[in-house]
Amino acid sequence: MAAPQTSLSVSAARRLALNQSLFEPQSLQGAIDRLGFVQADPIRSPARAQDLILRHRVDGYRAGDLERHYASLDVEEDYLYAYGFVARRVWNLLHPRSHGRMGKFEQKVLDVVRSLGEVHPSALEAHLGRRRVVNAWGSYSKATTHALEELHYRGLVRIARRERGIRVYKAASPPAEGVSAEARLTALVMVHAAIFAPSPLKSLFAGVSRYRSLGDPRRIVGTLVSSGALRTHMVDGVTCVSPAELTTGCEEEQRVRFLAPFDPVVWDRARFTHLWGWEYRFEAYTPVAKRIRGYYAMPMLWRDRFVGWANAGASSRDKGLDVDLGYVDGRRPAGRDFTRELDAEIARLAEFLKVPGV
Numbered sequence: 604m605a606a607p608q609t610s611l612s613v614s615a616a617r618r619l620a621l622n623q624s625l626f627e628p629q630s631l632q633g634a635i636d637r638l639g640f641v642q643a644d645p646i647r648s649p650a651r652a653q654d655l656i657l658r659h660r661v662d663g664y665r666a667g668d669l670e671r672h673y674a675s676l677d678v679e680e681d682y683l684y685a686y687g688f689v690a691r692r693v694w695n696l697l698h699p700r701s702h703g704r705m706g707k708f709e710q711k712v713l714d715v716v717r718s719l720g721e722v723h724p725s726a727l728e729a730h731l732g733r734r735r736v737v738n739a740w741g742s743y744s745k746a747t748t749h750a751l752e753e754l755h756y757r758g759l760v761r762i763a764r765r766e767r768g769i770r771v772y773k774a775a776s777p778p779a780e781g782v783s784a785e786a787r788l789t790a791l792v793m794v795h796a797a798i799f800a801p802s803p804l805k806s807l808f809a810g811v812s813r814y815r816s817l818g819d820p821r822r823i824v825g826t827l828v829s830s831g832a833l834r835t836h837m838v839d840g841v842t843c844v845s846p847a848e849l850t851t852g853c854e855e856e857q858r859v860r861f862l863a864p865f866d867p868v869v870w871d872r873a874r875f876t877h878l879w880g881w882e883y884r885f886e887a888y889t890p891v892a893k894r895i896r897g898y899y900a901m902p903m904l905w906r907d908r909f910v911g912w913a914n915a916g917a918s919s920r921d922k923g924l925d926v927d928l929g930y931v932d933g934r935r936p937a938g939r940d941f942t943r944e945l946d947a948e949i950a951r952l953a954e955f956l957k958v959p960g961v
Contacts, residue, residue: 611836615851616801616843617878617907622852623800623845624867625860628662631669635678635690639794641669642687642865643680645768646887648899649915649924649956653688655863655901658955666956670765680762680770681755684795684810685865693794696787698758698777701816705757712750713759717774721763724748724770788817792824793832793846798867799874800845801836806871807844841877857940859948861901861913869902879909881931896929903928905944910936915952924953 611619626637634657635641644652650666658664669676669688679694680687689697705713711731716722727747751772754760758777762770788811795810796802802810804824811820824844827833834847862869864885869875876882883902886894897914904910911930917923926949928935935941953959 608835609837611801611838611843611851613839613878614907616836616838618851618855619801619845619849620868620874620878621856621904621907623797623849625659625856628660628664631657631661631664631672632676632678634660635676635688636692638867639690639693639798640683640687642685642870644865646899648887649917649952652863652865654955655861656866658951659860659862659866664955673762674764681758684813684870693791695778696782696790696794699780700757700777702757705753705759706750708746709750709753712747713754713774716751716754716760716772721771721773722751723766724751724772727751784817785823788814788820788823789827791817792820792827796827796833796844797846797849799871800849801838801843801874802845802871803874803877804835804842804844806873839877855907857906857944858904859941859944860904861915861948861952862904863901864899866902868904875902875909881909883909883912897927900929905936905941917956917958924949924956924958926952 624638626634628634629637638656638660641653641656646652649655650658653669654664654666657669658666661668673688677691679689679691681689681694681697683689683693683697708731712727715727715731719726724745724747728745731747751760751770755762755772759775760772761775763773764771791814792807792811795807799806799810807824808821811824814820824833828835828844831847833844834849836843836845864883864887869883872883884895886896886900887898896912900912900914902909902911903913909931911928913929914927916925928945930936
């Protein structure tokens with residue numbers, strides 16, 4: 604690995620991270636293509652993660668738009684560093700996955716899916732019965748559902764749409780094996796580096812280690828650094844990398860934003876702590892008595908600093924929007940500018956959720 608090429612201040616690294624990820628709002632397809640991946644999560648408090656992520660990046664976005672328009676988009680549900688919605692260019696890099704031989708039951712399920720076209724999991728029971736198997740969490744799942752998930756991971760079936768949140772499957776063909784494993788691995792490293800730029804080198808290695816079946820990720824990172832495709836920075840003693848074409852930007856945005864706990868800006872907790880100076884923790888699965896910031900506290904960005912967090916949800920009194928705010932140092936930022944922009948963000952959130960205000 605080559606020595607870091609540049610020294611980057613923490614403030615410049617923050618601007619690079621924000622400038623890269625919080626780009627000018629555009630079309631839904633354009634935003635997915637630009638991001639490469641949007642993490643999904645079913646918790647609605649106040650909305651699902653994928654919707655909260657996209658609302659900052661899609662012009663006029665409303666909660667549920669991704670699900671409503673999914674069938675017409677060039678996007679797939681799949682697993683990158685988490686489960687979510689993958690741009691087609693990235694999905695093509697993920698498949699075919701090396702996952703051993705397919706079992707006889709999975710082949711039967713695939714044959715039925717191919718014969719029926721689109722298949723709701725419950726429809727398979729009439730053809731293959733209601734046998735149950737132990738899943739990865741040690742509990743029981745329907746064998747047909749388990750087989751569909753296995754086929755989906757292999758890229759042999761895809762999510763065509765959802766019915767009341769339930770995946771409806773159809774047969775798919777993984778990309779042809781015309782692209783070499785090394786080329787796929789190289790492109791996937793660049794995808795991860797772009798999503799989390801500037802990414803701590805340690806975090807990047809951890810993220811791309813799952814692609815070891817395609818080659819040696821560490822060697823590929825070294826090659827990309829040597830070629831200049833990846834640029835290295837020393838940020839307050841931490842070696843970080845980013846795609847060479849990215850810039851830090853010159854102006855800080857005068858805006859308040861509530862970001863989802865799974866937003867790309869927030870997702871790498873080590874990077875978040877390093878760049879913004881405090882430790883954010885997702886507490887939805889933390890016992891109530893041990894929560895510090897709330898069930899679904901959304902980090903609150905003001906200019907280029909995360910100054911606190913917001914918990915938001917529908918009011919039990921008038922079906923409006925309840926917003927509870929907390930601040931990192933216990934103090935609300937001073938000035939009318941912050942108050943004005945905070946009110947504007949709350950109004951945007953209410954419009955996104957289609958609720959009548961605060």
